[in-house]
Amino acid sequence: MTRVGREVRVRGYPAGPVTTGDFEVVEVEVPGPAPGEVLVRNTWTSVDPGLRLRLRPDAPAGYFVAFPLGEPMDGVMAVGEVVESCAEGFAVGDTVTHAKGWREYAVVDPAEVQLGGIGTLTRVELEGAEASWFLGPLGGMGLTAYAGLHVVDALRGGETVWVSAAAGAVGSLAVQIARLSGNRVIASAGSDDKVAWLQESLGVEAFNYRDGLDDRLGALAPHGVDVCFDSVGGDHLEAALDHLGRNGRVAMCGSISDYESEPKGPRNLFLAVSKDLTLRGFRGSSNLHLMPEMRQLIAGWLATGELVHRETVFTGLESAPHALAEMIAGRTIGKTLVSIG
Ligand SMILES: NC(=O)c1ccc[n+]([C@@H]2O[C@H](COP(=O)([O-])OP(=O)(O)OC[C@H]3O[C@@H](n4cnc5c(N)ncnc54)[C@H](OP(=O)(O)O)[C@@H]3O)[C@@H](O)[C@H]2O)c1
Numbered sequence: 530m531t532r533v534g535r536e537v538r539v540r541g542y543p544a545g546p547v548t549t550g551d552f553e554v555v556e557v558e559v560p561g562p563a564p565g566e567v568l569v570r571n572t573w574t575s576v577d578p579g580l581r582l583r584l585r586p587d588a589p590a591g592y593f594v595a596f597p598l599g600e601p602m603d604g605v606m607a608v609g610e611v612v613e614s615c616a617e618g619f620a621v622g623d624t625v626t627h628a629k630g631w632r633e634y635a636v637v638d639p640a641e642v643q644l645g646g647i648g649t650l651t652r653v654e655l656e657g658a659e660a661s662w663f664l665g666p667l668g669g670m671g672l673t674a675y676a677g678l679h680v681v682d683a684l685r686g687g688e689t690v691w692v693s694a695a696a697g698a699v700g701s702l703a704v705q706i707a708r709l710s711g712n713r714v715i716a717s718a719g720s721d722d723k724v725a726w727l728q729e730s731l732g733v734e735a736f737n738y739r740d741g742l743d744d745r746l747g748a749l750a751p752h753g754v755d756v757c758f759d760s761v762g763g764d765h766l767e768a769a770l771d772h773l774g775r776n777g778r779v780a781m782c783g784s785i786s787d788y789e790s791e792p793k794g795p796r797n798l799f800l801a802v803s804k805d806l807t808l809r810g811f812r813g814s815s816n817l818h819l820m821p822e823m824r825q826l827i828a829g830w831l832a833t834g835e836l837v838h839r840e841t842v843f844t845g846l847e848s849a850p851h852a853l854a855e856m857i858a859g860r861t862i863g864k865t866l867v868s869i870g
Pocket of ligand 1 (some may be wrong): 673787812
């Protein structure tokens with residue numbers, strides 16, 4: 530039987546904000562798995578800001594490689610179901626995660642290390658969880674949020690933690706992990722709806738940064754913050770340097786404010802010297818050793834309802850480019866996903 534499936538390819542690198550015209554959806558013949566491989570029917574695929582960093586001729590040094598033009602986009606997380614297996618340890622019907630997303634079917638070699646290991650083919654036991662959660666709180670998003678707080682020693686509790694891009698996939702988890710660890714959490718996001726969700730559903734103080742970053746942060750934390758979990762960079766990192774107290778720490782998760790434009794600062798870097806600050810960049814995928822403890826903690830909180838998980842779901846593979854543009858523009862809440870078939 531010849532199987533046919535669709536995949537998204539990059540048509541050209543965007544000069545500014547990403548648009549659907551930068552991609553094409555192509556129908557291809559799907560080969561059967563060779564010995565040692567499995568064929569997966571993808572059911573969910575991830576939409577991540579980091580994809581935008583790879584939509585250029587050269588991705589940032591040390592990061593995952595740029596997507597080649599006119600080829601399937603390797604290195605995007607997906608969840609799927611094994612439909613044919615020629616690999617030991619994988620059976621038809623298994624739920625798996627892997628890194629060949631943005632396509633309907635994927636032939637995957639379990640021996641191939643993907644995305645620093647986080648995207649290597651892995652069988653997951655649902656145990657009451659939704660499959661999509663393995664792209665969110667029980668997957669890379671949970672790991673990134675947990676690892677970021679871990680590397681700046683913010684899991685002890687008793688401190689004031691500011692989380693930026695707080696209504697997003699990583700941010701909403703960082704907010705809750707920090708709060709459930711006993712910290713006071715201040716969250717910022719770019720719309721009143723997001724702020725209301727952060728206050729009412731996630732139970733933290735929150736503000737809309739479009740109403741004034743410095744003023745609002747200063748009003749909520751007149752004596753400064755101890756830790757900033759920052760996904761925005763630019764003006765947000767600048768505000769963090771201004772509002773952190775002595776020995777403050779920044780978990781530098783991302784700098785989405787400059788993914789589609791020229792970098793904007795910060796212009797007050799000397800404060801890192803004068804206040805003995807720690808600016809700690811980190812990658813979730815560099816902290817795979819934390820995955821088991823993160824999963825145990827978050828799965829427990831999800832089961833008791835202490836941790837809230839929200840998704841914005843786009844339907845059909847063809848919606849993936851639109852989903853990416855919507856997410857970067859701030860028009861999604863929680864984890865942005867595409868459901869396939
Ligand atoms: N270090 C790692 O290993 C790692 C792993 C995954 C993700 N990340 C980073 O974590 C960050 C969040 O990723 P995510 O998947 O959770 O995405 P997300 O937060 O769900 O979506 C991105 C959000 O960023 C906000 N944003 C966009 N442009 C902005 C700007 N100029 N100023 C302020 N906010 C802006 C928007 O929300 P608003 O409406 O609030 O503006 C948007 O919804 C990104 O920087 C990403 O690169 C890092």
